[in-house]
Amino acid sequence: MLYNLHTHSHYCGHGSGEIHEYADYAASRGFSMLGFSEHCPLPDGSFSSTRMPFSSMEKYESDVRASGKLAPLQIYLGYEIDYSEHFDSFYRMISDRTDYLIAGVHFVERPDGTYHSPFYAGFSDDDVRRYADAAVKAMESGLISFLAHPDVFLCNRRFDKVAEDASRIIASAAAELSVPLEINGNGLMKRSTEYEGYPSSGFWRIAREYAKTAVISTDAHAVKNLDRTIPFCRAFAADSGIGVLVPYAIDGHLGFRTEKEM
Ligand SMILES: [Zn+2]
């Protein structure tokens, strides 16, 4: 079964492609399910350089709903959130009017109030610990269908003891809370010669101690990338001893089962 639940578009400002172009492409490639998970803007305008203006949410949501009515496959409306307790009630309101949410940790806040991203060099040991805490809080919120790129903190780092500890914290919480983790194909396109980046074999070796399955996503930001890394994600899962989860709709929510159970 072909699906992708982590999809961006021109709406976020750093992606391209219209919603209907993704839907048409997915249909032409035989997808059964396509979910849009645009980076969720915040009411106070935080992180506005990496997400749509707050005022565009209505248009994005109606655009996805309209495409869903026309497309010959299941289209789901979602957001990728950067969870924080400060915006908990806002995210609950968004959750009520969408089909699903996923969370990614794209920033951590240091005690001095500055934000640091795992996508850039200088992500410290303490930042990795903060990253793990933020990931656990997102899962504990009960708002998300899966945790996106749980290993993105390894973008610019080696898999050392700090990384192993963080991996264990994230993977054990995911198993305890029954939140699937995601094998993210977008990392493949960003690999440098210096670091493995994500998906990280070190992370998934630990993750497998806690759960034997994962969601796979391409995290596409361009139409042509919607299915480009699916074979890679499948191969990575197989090499890591991880089974691929497939989504299904249940009472207006998304559930997951392993491919074998279908
Ligand atoms: Zn993005």
Ligand SMILES: [Zn+2]
């Ligand atoms: Zn993300």
